[in-house]
Amino acid sequence: GAVVSQHPSRVICKSGTSVKIECRSLDFQATTMFWYRQFPKQSLMLMATSNEGSKATYEQGVEKDKFLINHASLTLSTLTVTSAHPEDSSFYICSAQRTGRRNQPQHFGDGTRLSIL
Amino acid sequence: KQEVTQIPAALSVPEGENLVLNCSFTDSAIYNLQWFRQDPGKGLTSLLLIQSSQREQTSGRLNASLDKSSGRSTLYIAASQPGDSATYLCAIDDNAGKSTFGDGTTLTVKP
Numbered sequence: 001g002a003v004v005s006q007h008p009s010r011v012i013c014k015s016g017t018s019v020k021i022e023c024r025s026l027d028f029q030a031t032t033m034f035w036y037r038q039f040p041k042q043s044l045m046l047m048a049t050s051n052e053g054s055k056a057t058y059e060q061g062v063e064k065d066k067f068l069i070n071h072a073s074l075t076l077s078t079l080t081v082t083s084a085h086p087e088d089s090s091f092y093i094c095s096a097q098r099t100g101r102r103n104q105p106q107h108f109g110d111g112t113r114l115s116i117l
Numbered sequence: 118k119q120e121v122t123q124i125p126a127a128l129s130v131p132e133g134e135n136l137v138l139n140c141s142f143t144d145s146a147i148y149n150l151q152w153f154r155q156d157p158g159k160g161l162t163s164l165l166l167i168q169s170s171q172r173e174q175t176s177g178r179l180n181a182s183l184d185k186s187s188g189r190s191t192l193y194i195a196a197s198q199p200g201d202s203a204t205y206l207c208a209i210d211d212n213a214g215k216s217t218f219g220d221g222t223t224l225t226v227k228p
Contacts (some may be wrong), residue, residue, distance in 0.1 A: 004160075006160070032214065034215075034216070042220060043206060043218040043219060043220045043221055044161075044206070044208075044216075044218045045218075046215055046216065046217075049214070049215070091158075093160050093161070095161075097214075105151055105163035105166045106151070106163065106216070107163070108153075108160040108161040108162070108163075109160050110159055110160040111158070111159065111160045113158065
């Protein structure tokens with residue numbers, strides 16, 4: 001079945017560091033990928049929609065200069081948390097949907113737990 | 118703006134029981150409704166997807182229903198097992214492809 005690989009699974013770093021998270025669709029093409037953030041015991045909140053070959057679409061309240069998204073190919077999207085601070089500590093999850101298959105489920109990565117000291 | 122509510126927030130049942138998880142949403146203009154499972158510290162696993170024109174979907178011991186007019190969906194789990202213990206999330210997809218998630222129901226099935 002369709003697999004989405006997210007890397008790294010866990011990051012612990014000092015305040016001020018920039019962190020890049022990769023989301024890859026391993027056996028299908030994904031024109032669109034989604035990035036979510038999940039705080040403890042809360043649900044997923046959509047941060048942005050990543051579109052291959054064009055700029056990402058950010059949800060209200062999400063700083064685009066803080067969370068840089070690049071979707072350079074049909075199988076890879078990256079999220080870079082720039083100059084991370086402790087309040088950026090969270091669980092980040094990506095998802096991808098097969099190109100042209102709206103009525104099929106999204107496939108999620110296993111998430112990245114980011115801890116900023 | 119779509120709002121998704123899941124009740125109860127937590128549920129504990131003995132092994133073998135049948136159970137129902139509830140999801141309600143405020144805007145009936147939906148594209149798909151999905152039920153996911155999330156294990157602690159993990160990503161999401163899609164369980165069932167119901168298209169807007171459908172009323173239910175079944176997979177093994179799971180059955181999900183959709184009633185758009187009342188803004189409700191249920192996930193029925195038959196003959197629960199300890200391995201079913203997880204958080205179950207309901208998500209509504211709109212026509213633009215965005216998903217709105219509920220806060221989830223954390224299920225514990227005791228052996």
